[in-house]
Amino acid sequence: MDQYHWNILGISELRWKSFGETSTDKGHKLYFSGKENKHEHGVGFLVHKDILGTVMGCQPVSSRLITIRLRATPFNITIIQAYAPTSTYQDSEVEDFYEQLQAVLDQTPKKDIIIMQGDWNAKVGEDAYPNWKDTCGPYSNSKTNDRGLRLLEFARYNNLMLANTLGLHKASRRWTWHSPNGEHHNQIDYILIKKRFQSSVNIGGHAASQKQTLGATMTLYSCLSASPEENQELQVHKNEAQSGQTTRPCSG
Numbered sequence: 001m002d003q004y005h006w007n008i009l010g011i012s013e014l015r016w017k018s019f020g021e022t023s024t025d026k027g028h029k030l031y032f033s034g035k036e037n038k039h040e041h042g043v044g045f046l047v048h049k050d051i052l053g054t055v056m057g058c059q060p061v062s063s064r065l066i067t068i069r070l071r072a073t074p075f076n077i078t079i080i081q082a083y084a085p086t087s088t089y090q091d092s093e094v095e096d097f098y099e100q101l102q103a104v105l106d107q108t109p110k111k112d113i114i115i116m117q118g119d120w121n122a123k124v125g126e127d128a129y130p131n132w133k134d135t136c137g138p139y140s141n142s143k144t145n146d147r148g149l150r151l152l153e154f155a156r157y158n159n160l161m162l163a164n165t166l167g168l169h170k171a172s173r174r175w176t177w178h179s180p181n182g183e184h185h186n187q188i189d190y191i192l193i194k195k196r197f198q199s200s201v202n203i204g205g206h207a208a209s210q211k212q213t214l215g216a217t218m219t220l221y222s223c224l225s226a227s228p229e230e231n232q233e234l235q236v237h238k239n240e241a242q243s244g245q246t247t248r249p250c251s252g
Contacts, residue, residue: 033060
């Protein structure tokens with residue numbers, strides 16, 4: 001986190017039970033949401049100590065969804081971390097996930113900058129671009145599957161863009177999942193943002209074991225700002241849980 005100057009790291013498949021918060025030995029805070037009695041699924045946010053004062057609240061929704069709200073200028077920021085059902089789950093469970101996600105989005109303050117990120121277990125390929133130009137860009141590696149179409153439908157309905165399909169990166173930087181033997185790759189992680197802010201986002205990535213960290217740097221321009229020097233930058237990153245993360249229980 002410190003190495004790449006990240007403000008927030010979103011985590012999917014954390015596999016911690018229940019929900020709560022804890023601190024690392026460096027003073028960063030981890031908010032998490034999982035199943036009550038089973039080490040399965042799990043999502044969370046690791047927030048850098050330098051921006052903890054901007055956290056207005058963190059809401060655990062389920063073992064697949066968690067939200068955090070940050071105080072910012074000109075608008076507050078809501079980030080939703082998601083972990084969608086894999087291909088082994090029935091379509092009905094995928095629909096339940098999207099219904100819950102829609103309910104969370106509907107409850108988000110309308111003026112907030114909304115960022116939705118995570119492991120969507122969906123493939124959106126270059127083949128989708130001709131019919132979904134209002135929702136995704138042309139830069140993808142995979143061929144679109146049914147779960148990818150469902151993600152596109154959700155994004156279009158909510159006026160969201162798949163930000164990491166907009167920038168030109170070489171193929172090796174687009175993959176977000178690698179098989180243990182390195183033979184198979186997939187692009188199944190996406191960062192979604194409202195269209196009006198898509199030009200403010202820069203996407204990057206860093207290798208991290210089987211997952212590749214998907215990062216976004218957002219530059220926010222104040223409505224009253226007269227010069228670029230008054231800009232604020234927010235680095236938001238999504239990644240699979242990292243083994244060996246040192247935490248200590250919260251006091252009290």
